[in-house]
Amino acid sequence: MFKKVDLSIDFLGIHLDSPFVLSAAPPTDELEMAEHGLEEGWAGVILKTTSVEGNPVELKNPMMSSFGPMSRKVVGLGNIDLISHHHIDVVSSRVEYLKKKFPNKMIAASIMGASKEDWQNLVYRLKKAGADLIECSFSCPQGSMGEEPGKMLAQSIEATEKVTRWVKEAADTTPVLIKITPQVTDIVEVAKAVKRGGADGITASNTIPSLLGVDIYTFEPYPSLFGSGAYSGLSGPAIKPITLRTIAEIAKNVDIVISGNGGAFNWRDAVEFMAVGASNVQFCTLPMHYGFRSIRDLKSGFEHYLKEMGFKSPSEIVGKALKNIKNQEDLVNPKTRSDIDLDRCIGCGLCYAACNDGGHMAISFDSKTRKPYVNEEKCTGCAMCMQVCPVDAIKMKEVLDSNEYYFVERR
Amino acid sequence: MGRNLDLTQALIEAERCLYCYDAPCEKACPAHVPIPEFIQSIRTGNLKGSMELITLANPSIGVCGEVCPEEQFCQSVCTRSAIDYPIKIRELHKFVTDNVKLTDLELQLPPLNGKKVAIIGGGPAGLACARELRRFGVKPVIFEKKELGGIPAQEISKERLPYNIVREEAKQILTLFGAEVKDKKISDLQDLLGEFDAIFVATGLTEELELDIKGVNLQNVHTARKLLKTIKSSLRTDVGKRVGVIGGGNVAVEVAAALKREDPSRDVEVVYRRGLKELKAFKDEIDEALELGVGFQFLAIPVEIKGENSVEGLVVRRARLGAPDESGRRVFEEVEGSDFFIPYTDIVIAIGQKAQEIFPEIKKTHNGLIEVNENFETSVKGVFAGGDIVRGASTIVESVSDGKKAAIAILQYLQGGKNV
Ligand SMILES: Cc1cc2nc3c(=O)[nH]c(=O)nc-3n(C[C@H](O)[C@H](O)[C@H](O)COP(=O)(O)O)c2cc1C
Ligand code: SF4
Ligand code: SF4
Ligand code: SF4
Numbered sequence: 001m002f003k004k005v006d007l008s009i010d011f012l013g014i015h016l017d018s019p020f021v022l023s024a025a026p027p028t029d030e031l032e033m034a035e036h037g038l039e040e041g042w043a044g045v046i047l048k049t050t051s052v053e054g055n056p057v058e059l060k061n062p063m064m065s066s067f068g069p070m071s072r073k074v075v076g077l078g079n080i081d082l083i084s085h086h087h088i089d090v091v092s093s094r095v096e097y098l099k100k101k102f103p104n105k106m107i108a109a110s111i112m113g114a115s116k117e118d119w120q121n122l123v124y125r126l127k128k129a130g131a132d133l134i135e136c137s138f139s140c141p142q143g144s145m146g147e148e149p150g151k152m153l154a155q156s157i158e159a160t161e162k163v164t165r166w167v168k169e170a171a172d173t174t175p176v177l178i179k180i181t182p183q184v185t186d187i188v189e190v191a192k193a194v195k196r197g198g199a200d201g202i203t204a205s206n207t208i209p210s211l212l213g214v215d216i217y218t219f220e221p222y223p224s225l226f227g228s229g230a231y232s233g234l235s236g237p238a239i240k241p242i243t244l245r246t247i248a249e250i251a252k253n254v255d256i257v258i259s260g261n262g263g264a265f266n267w268r269d270a271v272e273f274m275a276v277g278a279s280n281v282q283f284c285t286l287p288m289h290y291g292f293r294s295i296r297d298l299k300s301g302f303e304h305y306l307k308e309m310g311f312k313s314p315s316e317i318v319g320k321a322l323k324n325i326k327n328q329e330d331l332v333n334p335k336t337r338s339d340i341d342l343d344r345c346i347g348c349g350l351c352y353a354a355c356n357d358g359g360h361m362a363i364s365f366d367s368k369t370r371k372p373y374v375n376e377e378k379c380t381g382c383a384m385c386m387q388v389c390p391v392d393a394i395k396m397k398e399v400l401d402s403n404e405y406y407f408v409e410r411r
Numbered sequence: 412m413g414r415n416l417d418l419t420q421a422l423i424e425a426e427r428c429l430y431c432y433d434a435p436c437e438k439a440c441p442a443h444v445p446i447p448e449f450i451q452s453i454r455t456g457n458l459k460g461s462m463e464l465i466t467l468a469n470p471s472i473g474v475c476g477e478v479c480p481e482e483q484f485c486q487s488v489c490t491r492s493a494i495d496y497p498i499k500i501r502e503l504h505k506f507v508t509d510n511v512k513l514t515d516l517e518l519q520l521p522p523l524n525g526k527k528v529a530i531i532g533g534g535p536a537g538l539a540c541a542r543e544l545r546r547f548g549v550k551p552v553i554f555e556k557k558e559l560g561g562i563p564a565q566e567i568s569k570e571r572l573p574y575n576i577v578r579e580e581a582k583q584i585l586t587l588f589g590a591e592v593k594d595k596k597i598s599d600l601q602d603l604l605g606e607f608d609a610i611f612v613a614t615g616l617t618e619e620l621e622l623d624i625k626g627v628n629l630q631n632v633h634t635a636r637k638l639l640k641t642i643k644s645s646l647r648t649d650v651g652k653r654v655g656v657i658g659g660g661n662v663a664v665e666v667a668a669a670l671k672r673e674d675p676s677r678d679v680e681v682v683y684r685r686g687l688k689e690l691k692a693f694k695d696e697i698d699e700a701l702e703l704g705v706g707f708q709f710l711a712i713p714v715e716i717k718g719e720n721s722v723e724g725l726v727v728r729r730a731r732l733g734a735p736d737e738s739g740r741r742v743f744e745e746v747e748g749s750d751f752f753i754p755y756t757d758i759v760i761a762i763g764q765k766a767q768e769i770f771p772e773i774k775k776t777h778n779g780l781i782e783v784n785e786n787f788e789t790s791v792k793g794v795f796a797g798g799d800i801v802r803g804a805s806t807i808v809e810s811v812s813d814g815k816k817a818a819i820a821i822l823q824y825l826q827g828g829k830n831v
């Protein structure tokens with residue numbers, strides 16, 4: 001009944017009916033799950049990372065923990081999962097099956113090996129099975145790079161370049177993505193190494209090594225397995241700002257295709273990922289939390305956004321925000337002041353607390369009227385008060401050449 | 412009537428929704444509005460997408476956003492109640508429809524396929540059916556002698572349902588969905604069947620049930636729906652200062668509230684045979700009436716209206732509640748010798764509606780309602796029916812749901828029927 005917008009893109013020569021694919025993770029670890037995801041409307045799947053038959057994968061459960069507000073929503077998800085316990089024979093037969101059943105969807109696989117032989121062997125077998133794309137996990141927080149246990153492959157510039165080269169050599173014309181970690185000193189150097197190695201693109205990024213929490217009465221870390229725990233890979237909304245920065249840094253400095261992944265939870269996040277340089281967006285925690293049906297609002301919201309903005313194709317937004325990302329010293333210096341809309345204000349006093357104990361002591365609070373007032377002399381326009389106001393009653397205002405400018409971004 | 416949520420309030424409320432997997436709210440909605448999905452879209456700021464979902468499921472979203480008895484449907488089963496209290500689903504629904512117009516969305520309808528369906532009655536069921544038919548390429552022609560919109564347009568008070576919402580919704584069915592309206596009374600179905608490929612009867616209930624007691628013919632005895640129409644057309648009623656409204660349904664409560672609103676100094680009392688718990692009106696309507704100061708005479712059976720020419724009062728007999736009947740509602744029993752007199756200047760009869768006698772060739776139930784099978788087919792081939800004329804007095808959303816489902820059944824009939 002409603003006119004639809006064409007959301008399709010070309011990603012490394014692969015046709016995607018939307019930019020949204022399922023990343024290598026539990027949602028693609030069983031054949032039925034991958035099928036269900038594609039039926040619900042995801043544009044493609046990257047099957048959970050597989051390895052050669054000789055690689056034992058010993059999972060420890062419970063492997064998940066999380067943190068969030070008291071409403072019990074998951075803001076940050078932590079896992080001590082490993083790669084898939086399904087080895088390459090199983091995975092390549094799935095690729096074959098899925099490709100037949102869904103010829104118009106992207107069927108990709110993710111791999112992890114220890115030696116050159118392993119990596120290339122994995123690639124050959126997936127190519128034979130018909131994989132549209134191969135992603136290489138250089139960044140599983142629980143994994144290791146073989147030679148140096150406990151270290152992620154993408155944390156070494158040399159290893160990244162070397163292994164990328166092995167993989168690309170074997171993959172030949174099949175597109176290769178290298179999935180990196182933001183947990184490095186200089187992400188640009190890693191991205192350059194990936195490019196030198198000959199990969200077609202980068203997946204930026206993965207979960208981030210973290211410690212989800214500690215029980216303050218028993219001192220057991222989460223998730224606790226009879227009292228002990230390990231560092232977790234953190235995913236979900238909590239890591240979105242880190243991923244955004246990672247994508248932007250790479251996009252600004254290295255000419256390579258980027259697949260955005262890590263913390264995207266709705267279509268708005270996806271737009272942001274693309275605006276800073278991602279060509280498509282992968283999701284894992286969103287479908288893990290709410291199911292594959294979450295694709296429906298992703299597509300619908302994205303579609304209305306494109307229409308409203310007058311974009312003809314999703315690829316038009318890729319990198320659109322990059323030119324606006326500068327160094328702090330290159331920014332102009334506005335003379336802003338806090339501007340409180342007293343009609344909207346509900347008198348909670350949070351801006352008073354924030355400004356007096358964490359800003360510049362520029363807000364006073366009248367206990368009789370329960371309204372805050374800004375002392376323009378003292379206010380520097382730092383915008384701390386604006387962050388805490390629960391009803392968006394505060395804006396930052398600058399008067400320049402007798403025109404009024406407002407700064408209103410809060411999230 | 413519902414609160415108008417602003418964006419912050421809507422987001423906070425939407426955030427409370429659990430996005431249940433097998434959402435009970437959606438199943439309990441007669442129009443099967445995909446509630447968790449539309450709320451999820453509010454959460455991401457995708458209001459247009461949210462609107463698409465609601466309007467696809469429910470052609471009468473504006474009206475339902477205002478007056479749907481959510482505590483009887485979706486909200487009554489909300490999972491969130493197990494944590495604190497149910498999601499304010501109707502208010503979120505209203506938030507979406509208040510902020511997005513159907514005309515903000517780009518419609519794409521298939522070309523007309525040459526089939527034409529006559530819809531008798533332009534109320535919620537008829538309009539819903541018209542829209543659904545056009546969505547699938549069939550031309551709808553609505554026959555309506557009065558104003559489009561049915562009961563919501565003509566009888567629900569404007570305090571509860573702003574008039575422009577009903578009118579706008581009806582207008583959209585005409586302009587956006589190309590339905591045609593004919594102001595013509597239909598008495599012969601066969602004539603129509605020659606011209607149209609199928610017929611949908613959605614005439615609603617137009618006759619009022621009569622009360623069989625002495626004095627009903629006195630001056631100042633009114634019927635509820637006539638009064639509601641008068642008030643709705645912004646005319647003043649000639650009702651006096653002490654009014655007894657006989658009945659216990661939505662119409663009784665609605666007319667009592669409307670009379671109190673018209674003149675707050677007027678005493679208005681609902682006279683009902685059973686108790687508060689048995690009252691059939693929706694809870695928020697009862698609350699609203701109570702807030703306006705409407706009184707209730709419970710356990711009171713009208714026996715006789717007293718008066719010379721004009722009403723002087725009502726003789727009432729006490730009732731007591733007995734055992735529950737098969738529907739679970741407690742029956743009332745008369746208490747002998749308990750008659751008492753209440754002075755009233757006016758009596759309003761609001762004990763319900765019945766079907767008018769129409770289309771003798773169609774098979775009816777003993778109540779005079781049209782009998783249909785599960786495909787909304789009547790006993791006459793090619794003639795379908797739905798809404799109140801089939802269900803008896805019901806809700807708008809149920810009529811909408813009938814109209815939608817009947818349209819699908821009609822489409823199937825058109826594909827396989829002899830007229831194809
Ligand atoms: C339980 C779990 C297991 C994962 N396993 C893999 C894996 O086998 N290979 C891989 O490359 N990434 C794996 N990931 C990382 C995800 O693919 C994704 O990069 C990460 O969760 C960040 O995206 P998100 O915030 O959308 O979840 C896993 C994530 C989770 C939560
Ligand atoms: S999510 Fe499923 S598999 Fe995991 S613990 Fe719960 S029931 Fe078991
Ligand atoms: S934080 Fe916002 S609502 Fe609270 S006192 Fe300040 S301006 Fe008012
Ligand atoms: S039942 Fe309640 S909590 Fe669950 S989806 Fe429906 S509105 Fe949301």
